[in-house]
Amino acid sequence: KPEYRKFCEENQCGCYNVNPACPPECGTVETMKQRVFAYEKALILQTIQSKDMDYKMAKLAHNKLTEQLASKIMESGNTDLLIMSAG
Structure with a gap:
């Protein structure tokens, strides 16, 4: 916005x-x-923070998983990615 x-x-x-x-x-x-x-398609990822995890830990875990997924997608040959986040 x-x-x-x-x-x-x-x-x-x-x-x-x-x-x-x-x-x-x-x-x-x-x-x-x-x-x-x-882009014609979007994949939206959400992390739900557990009670024993603070915000920074949850955000870090989410970012690491997103980066791992992006790496796997790129390894499969699709390098045209746009990664965005909100928090």
């Missing part, structure tokens, strides 16, 4: 100019929208 970009510019999550999926490297909202809509 374009209105969320102000949170990025204020670096409220600490990822501004650090994570390639975040501004400014990811491009404008319109650029991001065009990239996403170029």
